[in-house]
Amino acid sequence: MRIIKLNNQIKKRFIFLLIIFVCFSASIFLISYSLKDQIAYFVEPTDLKNMDGIENKYLRVGGLVKTNSLKFLDGNWNFEVIDQNQNSVNVVFSKTLPNLVEENKGIIVEGKFVDNIFVAEIVLAKHDENYMPQSAIDKLKEEGKWRGN
């Protein structure tokens, strides 16, 4: 008799916690689902094609720096940000670039479109999750397996 009573209490507490947990996780899910465009830190050049009124809107665009596009002209850095679908955005930046900005490496630019050219105010280098020593890369290059620059 006592065991049945105890089990009932345990069951009650369990259901109480389950309700708290389910309600809270559902609310968090709904919030993050409805805010997913705000939570996303940057958009890719492909996404810009489907967006309206991007002129004069403060945006973050992310992608790779296109190969052979990084140039220093008239005191400004000029480069193109390209994504996997080969859509690109021309970017102008007037300050110092972070150390790790290189061609064919990740980048995030923050700023506005002015006459179809993206005038960046902040540039951040985005590195990926691959870590390798130079010696491993040399070995891969010898074997012809290296797919970078």
Added chain:
Amino acid sequence: MFAITPNILSNFMNSLSRYIILLSVLLISVAIFLIIFIENDYYQGISFKIMFIHVPTAWLSLAIFLVMGISSIIGLIFKSPTAFIVSRSLSPIGLIMSIIVLVTGSIWGNLTWGAYWVWDARLTSMLILAFIYLGHILLLYSFEHFQKADFAASILAIIGLVNLPIVKFSVDWWTTLHQGSSVLRIGGPSMTNDYLITLFVSFFGIFMLTIFWFSNIFYIIVEKRKIERSILLND
């Protein structure tokens, strides 16, 4: 959980703690040696070596919260004092781990990204985790009776469990400045074996340190309760 009283667990951990701290010191010194002499990353140079502190502490801050949440559930359902003391002694460790993650992360971020802090999903959810740890500790010490404090703090820990998958998968669900997972990911680890070994040695060193630290806090809480009880009985 019914049979394991706080006293038994405390004595058990105390009997092992000297070996645990020895192992921890050994592993951490090997890790420091490896971190110093390992080759730099081809792209990030020496700055990537902060990863060997950043990643283990990040894993631990998530794992500690998971254990805290589970022990809070067990504590609330089965009214187990041991489970409550486990989550009570874990939360300061978790707070310090998450602060280390945030500090090393912003140093690393400044060296590589060019910014100490950005409001992307991974960084923000990690900051929320640190705040939940802080809130848990504040709740634990804002009640006169520890039973009430345990109840309130456990509810917070269970609610905070929702944040764990968000921290872990934020880099997959949304676009972030933070890079994706390197080790626990689909397709296997994305780093060479010498880096992976260093990472795991460093992880187990810090993990053993965490266990040692946990057993000490657990012991202190148990002994303090004993003294309080004896004072109450003598009055």
